Amino acid sequence: QKEVEQNSGPLSVPEGAIASLNCTYSDRGSQSFFWYRQYSGKSPELIMFIYSNGDKEDGRFTAQLNKASQYVSLLIRDSQPSDSATYLCAVNTGDSSYKLIFGSGTRLLVRP
């Protein structure tokens, strides 16, 4: 079982809709959770990070963390065609190494 799981998609939503991206992780000791966006042929770039249970909002983006369910999600409100990209969930391992492990990513397509 992969340590960080994401649905590969593509997730297709119309412009202006809410896009919901999900991620589950296997290590109960994980403490830090990140969402990266990657455009085709480009490097990943950080969208949001979250450390505590609950919601964290930044503009059109909301990250949600539920450690009991080992689940982290990213909501994108008022989706724009420019949001079309692959979204990567990353989690640090709960052992003493704290290395950063990525999921395989979800491709999001926002239709004009």
Add this chain to the structure above:
Amino acid sequence: NAGVTQTPKFQVLKTGQSMTLQCAQDMNHNSMYWYRQDPGMGLRLIYYSASEGTTDKGEVPNGYNVSRLNKREFSLRLESAAPSQTSVYFCASSDSLGNTEAFFGQGTRLTVV
């Protein structure tokens, strides 16, 4: 504002050849990483360095070696390239291992024929 710089950007190798991918960061970060990205596989951690002088294996270390030359530089070496190592390689750095934002280089597209 260079950030994380990787060289080269593109490389074609023949099976059995060796090469070193270079990575340097100018953000005074303690931790550095090497990932490979294959279609549908996301980013897989090859090796990482929590701080200057330390290196550790990640998820897929076989066939690779690394050197943390100093705080700025972290190189990845392929001793005998194989077609299975055809991939896009990303170097990244962060202030604290696994706990703070990782900044990525522009990637190296490697093809082994």
